[in-house]
Amino acid sequence: MIAEKMKKLVNNSSAIRAMFEEGKKMAEKYGAENVYDFSLGNPNVPAPAEVKEAILKELEEEDSLMLHGYMSNSGYEDVREAVAQSLNQRFGTAFDQKNIVMTVGAAGGLNVILKTLLNPGDEVMVIAPYFGEYNSYVANYDGKVVVVSPNTDTFQPNLTELEEKITEKTKAVIVNSPNNPTGVVYSEEIIQKMADILEKKQSRFQSDIYLISDEPYRELAYDGVEVPYLTKYYRNTIVAYSFSKSLSLPGERIGYLVIPDEAADGSEIQAAANVATRILGYVNAPSLMQKAVARCLDARADVPYYNRNRETLYNGLRELGFSCIKPQGAFYLFVKSPVEDEKIFCEAAKKYHILLVPGSSFACPGYVRIAYCVSYETIVNAMPGFQKLAEEF
Amino acid sequence: MIAEKMKKLVNNSSAIRAMFEEGKKMAEKYGAENVYDFSLGNPNVPAPAEVKEAILKELEEEDSLMLHGYMSNSGYEDVREAVAQSLNQRFGTAFDQKNIVMTVGAAGGLNVILKTLLNPGDEVMVIAPYFGEYNSYVANYDGKVVVVSPNTDTFQPNLTELEEKITEKTKAVIVNSPNNPTGVVYSEEIIQKMADILEKKQSRFQSDIYLISDEPYRELAYDGVEVPYLTKYYRNTIVAYSFSKSLSLPGERIGYLVIPDEAADGSEIQAAANVATRILGYVNAPSLMQKAVARCLDARADVPYYNRNRETLYNGLRELGFSCIKPQGAFYLFVKSPVEDEKIFCEAAKKYHILLVPGSSFACPGYVRIAYCVSYETIVNAMPGFQKLAEEF
Incomplete structure (x- = not known):
């Protein structure tokens, strides 16, 4: 049944x-x-020591009703502002709290943004090899996954095929760098080219194509390699972040979405993501963990x-x-x-x-x-x- | 867009x-x-003192990887077993861990079970007055809400109308007692009659109709009134519970589903609810809070x-x-x-x-x-x- x-x-x-x-x-x-x-x-x-300290501090200092209570579906304003300022400092962006939606991990964030954006039949492009759960997330909202086949020489995206496969129904492209399963970081050059292709296709189809950057592995980069911050290369970028790997908190389900004002219909998407968070039954990201990670934005596993x-x-x-x-x-x-x-x-x-x-x-x-x-x-x-x-x- | x-x-x-x-x-x-x-x-x-004590104890005693890590999508086995045993003791039921799915609050639980059960066009009956969010939850899975109009004499369900409106497309009936917004507790007599109607309709339509009991307010009952435990009256009952009100933890998003073995296709539903938890992006209920509430099953705000x-x-x-x-x-x-x-x-x-x-x-x-x-x-x-x-x- x-x-x-x-x-x-x-x-x-x-x-x-x-x-x-x-x-x-x-x-x-x-x-x-x-x-x-x-x-x-x-x-x-294990989670870095700062996490335990942060939880203890919150339990000690914060009022129970505030610490465990409801807040805006998008999260505590002070937590969102702290996340925004941390990003601004690291990446030279100009976000504030309205650009941040606290989410139940990156998986929650991806579901919120796909629920927000997709009409049935809309196409979402993914770049092989890719995390298989994207298929389910897109299917949840009756979207259609379009796969760009792998470039097994470098495991950078196959941009020629990406360009060919974009249609007027393409609503979003999901990228995941550092990548699961290859560990490859998409280079700045590739990101710039991808942005150019998306801009060109938007003009041609008179559409908006959102670049969704799924980045739970952002902080796990080696040899000093830079992981480009995609909102700086392409206006219609939305970021889904998770603290699961950076702070070793996968079970706690805590992350956030970044929805820039510059994105097409940015403020409408911000409002809708707030509603999507509620009606998908998340209601809000776990409250104590929101407060805890806000104290650990520079900590790393x-x-x-x-x-x-x-x-x-x-x-x-x-x-x-x-x-x-x-x-x-x-x-x-x-x-x-x-x-x-x-x-x-x-x-x-x-x-x-x-x-x-x-x-x-x-x-x-x-x-x-x-x-x-x-x-x-x-x-x-x-x-x-x-x-x-x-x-x- | x-x-x-x-x-x-x-x-x-x-x-x-x-x-x-x-x-x-x-x-x-x-x-x-x-x-x-x-x-x-x-x-x-505020949350009762036991909650803070439980969190502190977990932080002190439990290994970080275990406390904040992934577990089965349905939740920690020991937490689920503790919930099952607590229910058995209170209500004379015979659940074990496989009957319990830990959820992101009752809202998360309702979404998981509706995702699990509904095909597009399936009817879900709600009894007015009712919590308006049910409309969105059912719409998420392309179900159709059928409203039983209010009985304003007693605000107990209008069973005559309920019976009339059940069709072969009725997949579930959602009840909420103690009720938001009336505060009414559905009496044992009413529950028994409702169960009889559902049994009769199941026979007639050769269908399974699931009774979904949304009970975040179970522990908030006054004057010693008994809130009937619905799995004892009707085989195809699924319970969605939340600790939001009993422990004043609404922001923490912690609750559970009960899926009895006796329910039609019970083990299939248990397996599918596990998958639905994952693909809806919850992945699992927040881990530290799972462990904390398991220590507070007898505590009350x-x-x-x-x-x-x-x-x-x-x-x-x-x-x-x-x-x-x-x-x-x-x-x-x-x-x-x-x-x-x-x-x-x-x-x-x-x-x-x-x-x-x-x-x-x-x-x-x-x-x-x-x-x-x-x-x-x-x-x-x-x-x-x-x-x-x-x-x-």
Whole structure:
């Protein structure tokens, strides 16, 4: 009796669940320390000390009714202003509180903005490889996903195909940089070119095309690489941010949307996002966590820990002969499968108790994702297994 | 450029916003203590001490990765088990963790279950007067709201009309007891009769009709009145609960769904609700708050405070000649307007700095809602204004 739309989603979900269960069984059979689970994007470094301090301070100083009560559906004004000023300082933008909507993580933010923008049949472009949940988020509002196929040389967006596939029905383009699953950071040059293409298409179709920047991994960038702030390159940009990775708070569901005044119908979108937050049942982002993150806007989880994992895993796999772009951000490595059907490779890896995610889940078959948000020891101890895999293929 | 569906919602929202702004202006002009704002259902008694203690204990004892990390989309197993056992103890039910889905408040829970159940065009019955947000929640999934008109003698459901309006397309009936806006508790007799009607209609149409019990006000019941636990009366019952009022935590967005095994396709619904939680962008209920409420399942906000407000307001208004059912629960009084068009009455009340919500907002014109989740002094000090209003009409 469940909804037709849900049936397929439940089946897909069962497949992921089965993989998870298999990992659990392996851990029981061989011991958790002998299973190398690289399948989950769940941070393994704790929240920085500032988070606990901030929560304690709020509990101590703030009135219960204020701390746990309702506020505007878009969030506390002082929290939104603090977020805006922090962005202005870091990126030279000129936001204030009305440009910020506090959200239930980036996933909540993406749903709010898609609910706000999409009419049934509107097209939303995504750039492979991409986070598979976008399909569901767009489908929630009866939008149509249009996939730009992957550029496997650099994993920068394939701009030629992007340009070709934009139509008068294109309402939004979602970009995710640093990228899940490749770890690639889209370069300033690419962003500028993409902006030019979108401007040109807007003129041609007399439409507004929104660039939605999904950036939960913004703070996880290595080697001093700059992650361009997209509102500065393209007027119709909307940012969906999350503190899940920067502060290791994925379970707390806290993030925000940035809706610039300069975006077409900016103030209308701001008002509608406020309403969408309410009617989608979020009502508002969790109140104590809003106050807590506002005190931690400059704090970061242990990024050097991830960086050591990145170097060790990347160098180790390269030495074994695997082929992979060196990731500049996030905590994923996207490795070319030695066989065309990467699912065969994932199955083979299980023999060595190594769990990987097939690239097909990100619309990019022939590759596998390795999430290195694991302990350093896991990486070191998995290396002999990777060596055997390399020998096998 | 915002979605067509959103445009009307934004306009409606602007009207509410205008009322809110008017209240704020009044407060500036006359002083907040001289404005009697009975328009908001925002708890005014603080969270009980147990909540702060629970948060502190979790911060002290629990590992950061566990406390702030991802868990199953349905919530922590131990939290869900604690909720199930607490229900079993209180209501003689036989739930376990698989029957519980932790949600982003009751609003989140209602969206999850409606996403799970509704195909486009499915009918969802609501019983006037009712919380207007149900319209949006049902519309989110392209369902159709069917309204049972109010029984203004008792404000118990009009069962004759309910029976008449059930069709083969009826997928769910939403009930809300203690009720917003009337404060009425649906009696056991009424619930039993409603269950019989639903059973009969299920047989006739060879369908499953789910009874969705939205019960954020369950713990706010006075004079020892029993609020029947609906899963015991009707197999296809799903409960949406919130800690917003029982623990005065509305901003924290924490609640749960109960999906009994006995419900038709119960285990399928449980699995789909887990997926709906994820794809709607909630991902999971806020993690620290899940852990905190699990430690506070027997704690309550200061219900006697609301009770004193109830008695004072009810008796005061009756003495002035106003007509009103004595509420047995929640923190609302639903008063008959002395003039047919209650909006005229609401306008007149503003002269005395009294803010009320027209019954039209709850599909019950001719009445006004008075939210008495305010300070006791507000009620006492508003009485002269109510007296002048009584004299005027």
